[in-house]
Amino acid sequence: MAGLVFLVILAVIFQARSGGVFLNTVNLQGILGLLPEVALVAMGVTLLMICGEFDLSVGSVFALTPMSMAVLLEAGWPFLAAITVGLFVAMTVGLVNGVLTVKFSIPSFITTLGMLFVARSMTVVISGGFPPLLPLNVIPKWLFVTYVGPGDMFRVSFIWFLAIAIGMTLLLSRTNFGNWVRATGGFLPAAKSMGIPTKRVKIACFMICSLLAGFAGTLQVMRLGAPLPSIGEGLELQAVAAAVIGGTALTGGIGTILGGIIGATLIRVIDNGLVLSQVDANWFKMALGALTVFAVILNAWLRKKAKSIKVETEK
């Protein structure tokens, strides 16, 4: 796995360049605190890409979900009801993406590109241009963003992330639904002829992807304390980059949740490491871009290598 190799190499480089600051507690605390937000989005995008579809609207859903919640909180709704409605909005966006894509058999690239604009616009519209302040006293911060663990190593959001990551990994690798997702993305005609409800599988993946993006956005807003209509811009492409760096194939069928998480971690590490190494932060996108292409080349090479080794041992 190319992603893992890069991660180790970069950690060593950044550790040296930053004079030991990179791997110290405070900095790791920073990385781990922010990681869940990108990684949750990356996980959903990874799942959907394995299923053979794309979602460009995750960045907008990332903003729309907490904004819906914040508007309701401001109107005096209790927290639980507001967050439920917010996540429900996210799932509805996924449902619409999925239904439009499979019903009219159009590329999900187009459906979700449209949704990227629609959901972003709705975020601004419902905020009325003036984002509401989160009433901090009604938000159970201890449940989402407070620091916990030995030496206050992570935020509670990290535990949510871990639990969801384990759940998603098991879903994909240990359940029949996971088998259907891989079959649908791997070779659609075969999946159909074996009687798999491929349309419903795709719609379900769209919904899970949106839900995770919405939850991630909600975590970020609770951490920041205010919902900005502009959060998550460009996140959709970062999530695709994370999935691809982690070995997910654009053509579907291939990939792992863990790969997506490693990809997301790499992105966070680069972002953070560049700053610590006192490199101009504007190099971030350059590094991300180069890494994405590099990782895919390396993954393709590794796969070929693995294949030839197998063929040799067979003789």
Place this chain on the structure above:
Amino acid sequence: MSSNPIIQVKNLHKWYSGVHALKGVTLDLRRNETVGLVGDNGAGKSTLINLLSGMQLPTEGEIFFEGKKVCFNGPADAMEAGIETIYQYNSMVPTMSIARNMFIGREPMIYSIGGIGILDSKKMAIESVQAIADVDLHLRSPDALVGELSGGQRQGVAIARAMHFKSKVMILDEPTNHLAVKETQKVLGFIKSLKKLGIPGIFISHNIHHVFECCDRMIAMARGEIVLNKRVEETNMTEILDVL
């Protein structure tokens, strides 16, 4: 031989937005009989197969399976009844392992709620090894990816899968297409072994030689109709080529 037919098709019609693809096909498939279905492109072979395997619904006409009228709303219904179809571009996912491919859509589960549940991986591995060995196919491991197999091996795995699920009828849609000579012989061998096991089959091919080699009866289709239906002893290649 004269036992009641396992599949009866009566006056089957299929229209595709203005095109009359199947014009009143009537057909019996007897038990213990491998039928060869030949015809040119667009003769209606694939349409007939799609109706029998549940991929499409007929516009008009009836299908009886084991004497009972059936209506297949999807491939899962047909598979449930016992009709397994192996397609030309094969019904395997190349990016998945043999064990996973064996059980797509019919996964054994340890525990499940509402149809979704935890896979019984151990059972999948053991049974797929057994099923593959049963068709005399020797593969490295059930965890090998189907994409790493040759075309003939893939068809072998597909046939092993059909046998494992005790299908009552097997439909093979051009299984020898794009295969090398040796591989073709292997697949023809699989088809012959079906007959020994008493599983009736429908074998579709462009290659009349292949069909003659392993079938008991020949059905030729042209322009959406059956133009010939004889036992192999009663006909020959020239006659079939003439009617096509």
